[in-house]
Amino acid sequence: MKNLLILFFFLTSAAFGQDLIPTSKGDIKITPILHGTLVLEYEGKTIYVDPYGGASLFSGQKSPDIVLITDIHGDHHNQETLDGLDLKNAIIVAPKAVAEKLPSGSSKSIQVINNGETETISGINISAIPMYNLPETDDSRHPKGRGNGYIVQLGNKKVYLSGDTEDIPEMRSLKGIDVAFVCMNLPYTMDINQAADAVSEFKPAIVYPYHYRGTEGLADVEEFKSIVNSKAPEVEVRLGNWYPQN
Template sequence: MPNPFDLDGLQIIYFGWSAFKIKTADAVLYFNPSNVGEVPEEDKADLILIGNSHDANCSEEDIQKIMKDGSKIYGPQKVEDTIGPDVLVVTGGDTYTEKGVEFNIVPAYNEGSSYNPRDFGFGFEVMIGGKKLYFAGDTDLIPGMQDRDDIDIAFLPIGGTDVMDYRDASDSIDMIKPKYVIPMHYKVGLDSPVESFKHRVSGRAEVVVMT
C-alpha cells in the first residue's frame, strides 16, 4: 500500500511514474491513473485528469477500475481517441469546475519534439480542498511556468527522458515558488535523481518524496 502525504485534510497517494490520487472530504481526483490496484468504492473517482495519451499516463484498465456513476474524465484529443467518447476534450487555457474542483489547462511539452509536441498534452492547475496544485505533466522547463501563482504543491517530473531532468526541475522552483514539491516521472534505484533534486531544491521548497 503506498504511503500517503496528508496536508490539512488533503490526502495524496502516489502509484508511481506520474499517477496520483488526491482525496478530500468532498472529492476524489486522479492524475494519470496507473497501477492503482484494488479500488474500494470510497476511493473511486469524481474527476480524472489525463495529461496525454502515452501508455504510462492513459491506462484504460486502470481508468475502468476507478470509474463510478458520475465520474468525469478530462484530457486532450488523443486521449479521447484512445479511451473513447466519455472523455471531455480540453484545450490550452480552458478553465473548468467539476464536483467543486476548479482546474485550468496549462502547457506541457518538449520544445522541438515529435513525442511531446505543443498541444499534444497538457498540465493542470487545480484548486481542491483549499489547496492549489500544479501538475506539470510531461514537460520540459518552459516559458509560462512563472505564471503559476500561489502554488501549495507542485508535481514535477525529474527523470530527464522526454521531461525535465532534476536540474531543470530544480530551476523551475524559482519560477513556480511552491510550498511543497513532489517529484515524479523518474526511475527508482541506484540511478534515481531524487537525492540530487532534494539537494538542489533545499531551502526553496519542501520536497516530499512519495513511495
C-alpha cells in the same frame, strides 16, 4: 474498536506513503500510486491522476469522481487500467487528443479541456496549462498543445500537476502554487537540474518529485532535493513512495 481503526488507518497510510495538506476547508489527502499516478481526496471528492499500472494498485481507494489524464502515452492514458476501475460516477477530464481515444460509455462523461482553458467540474476548478518538450520540433515526444498540465484548486490551495514537460516558460511563470508535482526523467522530460532550477523560480510551497523513472532507471531525487534546498530553501521538498517495487 476505535484504537483498531486508528491503527488500520495508520498502517494503510504508511503503506501508500500518504500525506495530508491542510486547507481552509479541511485536508487534502495525497496518495502516490506509481510513477505519475496519484490520488487526491478533498471534501468527499476523489480524483485519480493518470491511472496506470493496473487497477489492482487502486485497491482500498475510493472510486473516483474525477479522472485527470494528461497525455496519450501509455503511462498516462492507460486504457487497460481504466477498464478495470469503477468509473460509472467519474468524469474523465482530458485534452482532445486523449478524449478521441477513450471508448464511449466507459465513464459517466468525458470533459475535454485544452491548454489555457478552465472548467469547474464537480465543484472543483481545473485549469489546463501547456506541457511540452524543448526545443519544439516536428518529431517531439510531447508537442505543445497536445497534452495538459493541470492546476487544481482545492479550498485555498492550488495543486499543480506537471504532466510530461520540460523546463518551459509557462511552468517557470506559475504564481501562488501551494503543492507541485514535477516530473524529471530523461530522455522524456527533463533532468533533476532543470527541474530544480524551474522549481526554484516558481517556488511552490511544497514540491513532490514524481514521474522520475527513465531509460537509465530512477532519477536521483535526493540530489534534486539538495539542489532545491540550496537555491530556494523556502520550498519544502517531499519524497513520496512512487516506485514501491524498487
